[in-house]
Amino acid sequence: QGRMEDETIFSEDPVAMADRWVGLGARRLHLVDLNGAFAGAPVNAGVIRAIAKAHPGLPIQVGGGIRDEASIAAYLEAGVSFAIIGTRAVRDPGFVELACRSFPGSIIVGLDAKDGWVAVDGWATLTEHRVEDLARRFEQSGVSALVYTDIGRDGMLSGPNLEATKALAEAISIPVIASGGITTIEDIRAL
Numbered sequence: 001q002g003r004m005e006d007e008t009i010f011s012e013d014p015v016a017m018a019d020r021w022v023g024l025g026a027r028r029l030h031l032v033d034l035n036g037a038f039a040g041a042p043v044n045a046g047v048i049r050a051i052a053k054a055h056p057g058l059p060i061q062v063g064g065g066i067r068d069e070a071s072i073a074a075y076l077e078a079g080v081s082f083a084i085i086g087t088r089a090v091r092d093p094g095f096v097e098l099a100c101r102s103f104p105g106s107i108i109v110g111l112d113a114k115d116g117w118v119a120v121d122g123w124a125t126l127t128e129h130r131v132e133d134l135a136r137r138f139e140q141s142g143v144s145a146l147v148y149t150d151i152g153r154d155g156m157l158s159g160p161n162l163e164a165t166k167a168l169a170e171a172i173s174i175p176v177i178a179s180g181g182i183t184t185i186e187d188i189r190a191l
Contacts, residue, residue, distance in 0.1 A: 014044075018051045028059040030147070030179075036065025037086070045074065052079030063110050063147070072103055084147055086110040087120045090127060093137055100142035108177075109138045110147040116164065123151045131164070132171040139172045146172070149180040159187045 011017040018029055031051065035043035042048075042065050052060055062075050063084030072083040089096045089109045099107045111131060112119045118129040135146055148168055150161035160181040169176040178191050 014047045015050050015054055019054065022055055022058060026058075028061065029055070030177075031060060031062045031064075032084075033062065033064030037063070039065055040067055041065050042071050042074070045078070048075065048080065049078040061108055061147075063108075069099065069102055072099060072106070076103060076106055082106055082108045082144060084108045084110045086112070089138065090118055090120050090129065090134065093134070093141070096138055096143060097141040104142065105144055107143050108145045108147055109143045110149070110179075111135065112149045112151050113164070114150070114152045119151055131168055135168055135172050139174050143174065145175040145177055147177045147179050151180065159183065160191060162190055165191065 018031075021029065029051065031048055033042055033044045033048065036045075044064075048060075048062055056079060059081040060079070061082035061084055062080050063086055066072060066075070066083050066085055067088045075083050083099070083103070083106060085096060085099065085107065086109070090111070096107065096109060111134065112123055113131045114123075114126060116131055118127045118131055118134055119125060120127060131148075138146065146168070148165060150164050152161065158181060160178050165176065165178050182188060182191070
């Protein structure tokens, strides 16, 4: 899982794809720099800047390879609304506190979990952290929201893990953005 050779290209023109989603009524865009996630630094920042420029005023959240304050600052200056910190957040929660102080209201943490345990490195490594415990810590640090992916379900076409998502949403007061396994309108209604 997560290997680049398994990728599927849906469009060679990300800006046109963003235009399409906005045209269909999307009120926020979630962008992931997959190359950046593997490289540990932004790789597709130019394309992301172009999407933000094409849709000023539309909330855009970006994740993938955001490991330092300079990357966050560059995205926010380019018109992105939220920076999503994933692996670095789990490995270095102090960085999240620093980022929230430096960029208040603009930090989201992405948490991937399996059976209630947080995973990192593109799902390859399960940590010793319980999802709700880390979520509470990040909430206290000042993150705006959590993007939550239950990796036990993602890609299985079995729908989102409603029980785990509900438990997380009830454990914290900041928004939980459910990700992964959502394939039908019924999934969205259930969430």
